Amino acid sequence: MKTFEEKWTAWLDDQLSGRELSEFEASLPDKAAAQAEKAEAKKLGGLLRRELSTHPLKNEEFFSHQLRERIVQESGGQRRERARRSPTSSWWTIPRLLWAGTGSLAVFLICTVLVMRQERPAEESQYLTQILNARVDPVVSPNATVSIFEVKQDHATVLWTEGLQSLPADYAAK
Amino acid sequence: MHRALAVVISVLVLTMTASPALQAAEKVWSGLVMAENVAAPQPVPSELTRIEGLLKKFFGYNEFQVIGQSQKTLKTGQEDWLATSKFFGLHVDARGETPGGYVLNLKLYKEKELLLETEAKLSKRSPLVIKGPQVGGGQLLLVLVVQ
Numbered sequence: 001m002k003t004f005e006e007k008w009t010a011w012l013d014d015q016l017s018g019r020e021l022s023e024f025e026a027s028l029p030d031k032a033a034a035q036a037e038k039a040e041a042k043k044l045g046g047l048l049r050r051e052l053s054t055h056p057l058k059n060e061e062f063f064s065h066q067l068r069e070r071i072v073q074e075s076g077g078q079r080r081e082r083a084r085r086s087p088t089s090s091w092w093t094i095p096r097l098l099w100a101g102t103g104s105l106a107v108f109l110i111c112t113v114l115v116m117r118q119e120r121p122a123e124e125s126q127y128l129t130q131i132l133n134a135r136v137d138p139v140v141s142p143n144a145t146v147s148i149f150e151v152k153q154d155h156a157t158v159l160w161t162e163g164l165q166s167l168p169a170d171y172a173a174k
Numbered sequence: 175m176h177r178a179l180a181v182v183i184s185v186l187v188l189t190m191t192a193s194p195a196l197q198a199a200e201k202v203w204s205g206l207v208m209a210e211n212v213a214a215p216q217p218v219p220s221e222l223t224r225i226e227g228l229l230k231k232f233f234g235y236n237e238f239q240v241i242g243q244s245q246k247t248l249k250t251g252q253e254d255w256l257a258t259s260k261f262f263g264l265h266v267d268a269r270g271e272t273p274g275g276y277v278l279n280l281k282l283y284k285e286k287e288l289l290l291e292t293e294a295k296l297s298k299r300s301p302l303v304i305k306g307p308q309v310g311g312g313q314l315l316l317v318l319v320v321q
Contacts, residue, residue, distance in 0.1 A: 127274065129300040129318075134292035141289070154228040159292060159304040167284070169310025172208045173260040174241045 012041050129157040141165050199249050200298065201321040202276070204257045204266050206242035209235035210312035222317065225301050233305070233313060245321075251276055261285055262306075264316055274298060275320060282306060282316060296320060 002010075007024050010016050011034075016024055028034045128150050136144040144163040151158060203221050209229065215237035218226045222238055229238055242259035244266075251271035257264040263283040270277050275297040282290040282304070289307060296302055298320040306314035 127297060127299060129275070129297045129302045130295040131302075132277075132293040132295060134290070136290050137288055140287060146292075149232075151228055151232065154225060155299060156225055156228050156301045156303060157294075158228075158232060159294075159302070161290065161305050161307075164289060164307040166308040167261075167310075169312075171261045171284070171309045172210075172241060172312060172314075 012038050128152065128155065131157065131159055134159055136161060136164060199247055201245055201247050202266070202268075202278075202296070203245050203317075203319045203321050204243065204255070204264055205240050205317045206257055206259045206262050206264055207315040207317055208239045208241050208309065208312050209233050209315055210237050210239075211235050212237045221319065224319065225303065225317070229303070229315070232303075233315065235313065238315075248276060262314065266318070269293075275300075278318070280304070280316070280318075294318075 004027075007016065007020075011021070011024055025031060025034075131148045134146045134148075136146065138144075141164045144161060147160040147162070149158040149160060205221060207222065211234075216239065218229075218238050219240050221240065221243070222229065226238075230236065242257050242262065242264070244255050244257035244264075246253055246255045246266070248268055248271075251268050254265065254267040257266070261284060263285075265281045265283065267279040267281075268276050269279055272295055275295055278294055278296050280290075280292050280294065281288055284307070290304070292304070294302055296318055301317060301319040304316040306316055308314075
């Protein structure tokens, strides 16, 4: 058993027919006003359908729309990731600078120690004067000998000759 | 950052390349010295004060007199010069510069007679003393010092 409201809605939508239609129209107190209301409702319905109807997405359009959204999301994420890893923008961070400085200092110290170790004997020999060779005239001083002394305490080198020909005091003249 | 690094490297390179030039042009003093023991010794000449202790201790004399000397400024390390007294002559022939000094060829002459020849690497920080012949009651010494 339909209520009046149900029958009214069905009448407005032209869903009633036959005996049901005639009985309902006979039950209306003012048929002319009801007809006018029906016409208004139809007009409003038509207007609403025309103005407010949304263009329904076809199946493939809906799919490609979703795909585009997904691509946009993923490419945005990749951009953020790339920016985070980008060497130009953020490679010289403070911790990396500190590590680089410490590493360089360590390499420098190691090299310095190695070089100093290698050069120490050479430096010592350069520090004192070295006699490369020495000879006395065997004809003038046949028994002469030569000795070399490195006096480290006085930072000097002495070439000591023995047996050179002795000379009179006159040779001490300026 | 890169600019600062470049500046630091440039300063280091300039310092390293400039230092050999700054080391050039040093004076070598060469002297003929008579060492004697006397009652009233004269003060040691200023050129020998640096090695006064060594001379007294090593040779056992109390007076040292310079009888001939020469001071040569070395620019190329290839110069030669002569320090002479009345009877002795010391010819010094520089044969190049080494990292610590100079290679020198030394010849001691008594008049025209060669008594002694030696080759030495004279260090800039280490004097060379050569004991020459006995002269009267004293001793002839040859001294070379980079000043």
